Amino acid sequence: MNEPIPRESTHAYRAMRDFVQAMDDTLPGRFEITKEGIVHDLRAPAGRHALTTLHLRKRLESVMPEENVAHAGVPDVEDEAEGIMRRPDLMVITWADMDVPGSFEPRTLIAAVEVVSRSNPDNDWVTKVRDYPLSGIPVYAVFDPRTGTGAVLSDIHPTPDGPRYATRKDFVYGEDVTIAEWTISTEGLPLYGS
Template identity: 80%
Template sequence: MDDTLPGRFEITKEGIVHDMAAGIGPHELTTLRLRKRLEKVMPEELVAHTGAPDVDVEGDVMVIAWADMDVPGSFDPRTLIAAIEVVSRSNPDNDWVGKMRDYPLIGIPTYAVFDPRTGTRAVLTDIHTTPEGPRYATRKDFVYGEDVTIAEWTISTEGLPRYAGSGSPDS
């Protein structure tokens, strides 16, 4: 189906999600800017990976060591340092609900969500055990324009685009 239908497919706990809006300008531009900004401040042995993942996690940007990518087959999602999602306009619950639940379950220590609909973001850390399963204990909310710390690295969010009609001059 990937070759015949537009958009992107993701496998979640609820099943297969078809994101028709994948590939739209603000989403891709945000992903690219975040990757480039992270790679400027991260050590050389790490990469902010935005390619088609060889992992069971469908993140827009995945921070991982080069060495952890150099394995036969898919790389282990537990080796990710951070997963960064840019919220899709058509399916925001996938990032704000599903992945917020699923990522601590597979042990991703830092999860950052950027939402071009609202110009807000959140960084979630500190996985702890709850009766419902592992969850992030710490959530830091910010707005576009402020600096954000993802794992150990602080980057600017100045100039990140918003979706058209969101009320931002950047849209």
């Protein structure tokens, strides 16, 4: 059960959210809010990052039922009680759960998929591994074009530090990977050049 966050924390979160929303179209890159504060990825996803995201979206949508979508883009996924606002590269969600005003409720996501950023890999491998189970996102898949590897994390369970993923299945590009209920190929996913 989530503890209510103190009033000052709610106020600080709302101030950060207002800042992020004001800066979104003003400064380059992407802003998100973590348990520690604001993360600014200076480089907007482009090139092989965007190409990997597109490959994954198309592969997932080819095996999922019609009522699901692998959505890329806005809005954010927001858990105000936890003080977290994220924008996964792909959100596996039903069409019905997308039909909401404002941000998506994280517990409506079937999975979050991230392509590791070259400029800030710890955001995908460390802070999102912590933040996504806190927000109740049941499956988190990470694809790392730096190394041609990745992992699918699932099975949220309680720990003294809060909810965490209990299961981690590592993979190497070229292997099939299962995200939630759907298995896709990782064959031919682009790698970052040197």
